[in-house]
Amino acid sequence: MENNIRLSVKNFNFYYGNFQALNNINMDVEKNKVTALIGPSGCGKSTFLRSINRMNDLIDISKYEGIIQLDETDIFDKKYDIVELRKSIGMVFQKPNPFPKTIYENIVYGPKLHGTRDKKKLDEIVEGSLKAVALWDEVKDKLHQSALGLSGGQQQRLCIARAIAVEPEILLMDEPTSALDPISTLKIERLIRDLAKDYTIIIVTHNMQQAARVSEYTGFFYQGVLEEFGPTEKIFTNPDNKKTEDYITGKFG
Numbered sequence: 001m002e003n004n005i006r007l008s009v010k011n012f013n014f015y016y017g018n019f020q021a022l023n024n025i026n027m028d029v030e031k032n033k034v035t036a037l038i039g040p041s042g043c044g045k046s047t048f049l050r051s052i053n054r055m056n057d058l059i060d061i062s063k064y065e066g067i068i069q070l071d072e073t074d075i076f077d078k079k080y081d082i083v084e085l086r087k088s089i090g091m092v093f094q095k096p097n098p099f100p101k102t103i104y105e106n107i108v109y110g111p112k113l114h115g116t117r118d119k120k121k122l123d124e125i126v127e128g129s130l131k132a133v134a135l136w137d138e139v140k141d142k143l144h145q146s147a148l149g150l151s152g153g154q155q156q157r158l159c160i161a162r163a164i165a166v167e168p169e170i171l172l173m174d175e176p177t178s179a180l181d182p183i184s185t186l187k188i189e190r191l192i193r194d195l196a197k198d199y200t201i202i203i204v205t206h207n208m209q210q211a212a213r214v215s216e217y218t219g220f221f222y223q224g225v226l227e228e229f230g231p232t233e234k235i236f237t238n239p240d241n242k243k244t245e246d247y248i249t250g251k252f253g
């Protein structure tokens with residue numbers, strides 16, 4: 001079991017100034033599985049997700065305690081290069097945010113940053129990444145047009161392609177379908193299942209049906225505490241914690 005753990009969070013606390021947003025979080029994230037994070041607004045899901053690739057470092061007043069290990073290396077270790085970390089742990093946001101550049105340039109941005117210069121190699125990465133998100137057929141004739149000309153759903157698939165172009169180990173997704181219509185949402189959900197073959201995925205979602213559809217594991221957060229974490233099926237059918245049950249049956253939140 002131990003070898004299947006990609007990310008291990010131990011006694012993790014997080015503060016914005018005096019406000020403690022996360023309280024003693026412990027979680028092991030299994031390789032090539034989808035882990036969903038659910039809970040009412042303001043419970044700390046995004047703070048937790050952003051801690052995993054150290055995006056919270058940008059917030060001056062923030063402070064953390066505890067350990068987050070990626071493949072047994074502490075991501076907060078001073079020796080850990082943040083550019084390398086973000087290569088290993090990619091992120092997709094709520095609103096599609098392609099760069100105002102061509103489709104091609106969006107995908108090759110990361111690989112170029114990490115030193116890939118060979119045109120043929122870059123072309124391969126573009127084709128491979130776009131095929132992986134089932135966008136290739138839709139855009140192969142307009143790779144050099146602006147990414148901003150794509151629909152919202154296509155833009156989000158492009159952002160996922162951009163994230164996987166550098167071959168991360170983990171993909172973090174912060175409510176990746178909340179700005180999309182139902183059909184685009186289904187496409188992304190199918191894509192998440194496909195991508196789990198190659199990546200470890202952690203997804204924040206407000207949509208409990210979505211968590212149930214896409215994930216193997218679910219964590220329920222409430223007021224900065226990880227109240228319950230376990231197999232998705234158990235969390236949704238037979239949770240141990242009364243708060244989890246109240247939340248999934250719609251009694252609050």
Ligand SMILES: Nc1ncnc2c1ncn2[C@@H]1O[C@H](COP(=O)(O)OP(=O)(O)OP(=O)(O)O)[C@@H](O)[C@H]1O
Binds near residue numbers: 019021041044
């Ligand atoms: N930059 C910040 N400075 C101060 N407090 C913050 C900051 N970001 C978030 N918080 C607070 O931390 C708590 C957790 O916020 P967070 O965004 O992680 O919750 P969430 O569960 O993702 O909520 P939502 O589902 O609404 O996105 C909230 O009380 C929020 O007000």
